[in-house]
Amino acid sequence: MELTEFLKTSYTAYHAVENAVTMLEGHGFLRLSEGENWHLEDGKGYFAVRGGSSLIAFRYQRGGAYRLIASHTDSPCFKLKANPALSDANYTRLNAEPYGGGLWYTFFDRPLRLAGRVVRERDGKLVSETYTSGFQVVLPSLAIHQHRDANEKFAPNLQTELPLLSIGKCDFEGVIADMVSSDLFAMPAEEPFVSGYGGEFLSSPRIDNLVSVYTSLSALIGTEHPSETLVCACFDSEEIGSRTLQGAGGDFLKTALTRIGIAQGRGEEERLSAYARSLLLSLDNAHALHPNHPETCDPTNRPVLGGGIVIKGHAGGAYTSDALTTALLKKILGDAGVKYQTFFNRSDVRSGSTLGAISLGQVSIPSVDAGLAQLAMHSAVETMAYADYEELLRGLCAFYISPLSMDTAV
Ligand SMILES: [Zn+2]
Structure with a gap:
């Protein structure tokens, strides 16, 4: 599956995980269930899914420490509430609430598709399936003639600005048959497109952070004979704070590493010492210098599109990089000839975590x-440089195979 196809069809975290499973199974990775015992064989690839929207894949080695890349599968959008059909005499709209911190004005007047997961009852069992609507919906803005100061002030009320489902009354149960419950979202349905004189820009919904998900999976799949266990963790819920069962604040990674350690025959002491010798690359996109707003950038750390992988730092600990781990990553990337640059927030701007x-x-x-430089983060359509994707892929492969470790650094 190509990057643009992954971006286009991974409407929600559920779809991203489904596409990831297809990629992994196509390359011989075996599915594990958290509800069953794990029997792992040296040199083989495995993955486990939690909540349908988070995935941990790994190449298992009996010896060595762990080398991990983590990214997130979700992106800002509108989540449908229960009983979403809101009908009056003329129209039916969809009652929804914001999921994450979207740049909401960009979601107006664009094709949106309903997508997520639907739980149905089948043969006395509850079955969860991904869902994508065959139809699109739109969230219409108010005309400039009826909102004269729209270009100066645009502050949508997200309870009253709702997507249109139909003219007249529409019964939502008829839209999705046999549904017991759902996690459904109105997602940007625009297809990825290339722009720029030389075709250097790629614009698409969900560049944050599905480019990281896709690229880290590709690096894991492409690194066939590692000397230590490689882990690729793709978490849901980052846009809402990660504190869910399947989010990075849950124990999915901890339990997966514990079970890998048990399979390696390691007791708790050996597992803890292996963690101290391991290295985690937390991969999420970074704001590139915006040519129309250069004043929003830090004066000396100004990543640009096409400038390579962005290494992020923050005095308050919003980012985990320190001098030692930053030096390790710089060395790994530098040795592989991969370009990198640095990002810090302006000191008068609140940092994301x-x-x-x-x-x-x-x-x-x-x-x-670290992460990919991009413009228009959390817009319905975000923009990156295609060349940075290629640098990122080479950089992540180098990260997975590099013999440099905390042992050699300490
Ligand atoms: Zn992100």
Whole structure:
């Protein structure tokens, strides 16, 4: 599956995980269930799914420490409430609430598709399946003639600005048959497109953070004979704070590493010492210098599109990078000829947080934050440089195979 196909069809975290499973199974990775015992064989690839929307894949080795990459599968959107059909004499709209911190004005007047998972009853069992609507919906903005200051002030009320489902009354039970319950979202349905004189830009919904998910999976699949266990963790719920069963604040990574350690014949002491020798790359996108708003950028750390992998730092610990882990990543990338640059927030701007800092609350592994440079983060359509994807893929492969470790650094 190509990157653009992955971006286009991974409408929600459930779809991203489904596509990831297809990629992994196509390359011989075996599915594990959290509800059954894990029997792992040296040199083989495995994955486990939690909640249908988070996935941990790994190449298992009996010896060595762990080398991990973590990213997130979710993106800002509108989540449908229960009983979403809101009908009046003229129209039916969809009652929804914001999921994450979207750049909401960009969601107006664009094709949106209903997508997520639906739980149905089949043969006395409850079955969860991904769902994508065959139809699109739209969230219409108010005309400029009826909202003269729209270009100066646009502050949508997210309870009253709702997507249109139909003219007249529409029974939502008729839209999705046999549904017992659901996690459904109105997702940007725009297809990825290339722009720029030389075709250098790629614009698409969900560049944050599905490019990281896709690229880390590709690096794991492409690294066939590692000397230590490689882990690719893709978590849901990052946009809403990660504190869910399947989010990075849950114990999915901790329990997966514990079970890998048990399969390796390691007691708790050996597992803890292996964590201290391991390295986690927390992978999430970074704001590139915006040419129309250069004043929003830090004066000396100004990543640009096409400038390579962005290594992120923050005095307040929003990012996990420290001098040692940053040096390790710089060395790994530099040795592989991969370009990198650095990002810090302006000191008068509140920093976003990432998976790395949250994961460390569960498992103590030295960690560094990095990611792809992009524009228009959390817009319905975001923009990156295609060349940076290629640098990222080479960089992640180098990260997985590099013999440099905390042992050699300490
Ligand atoms: Zn992100």
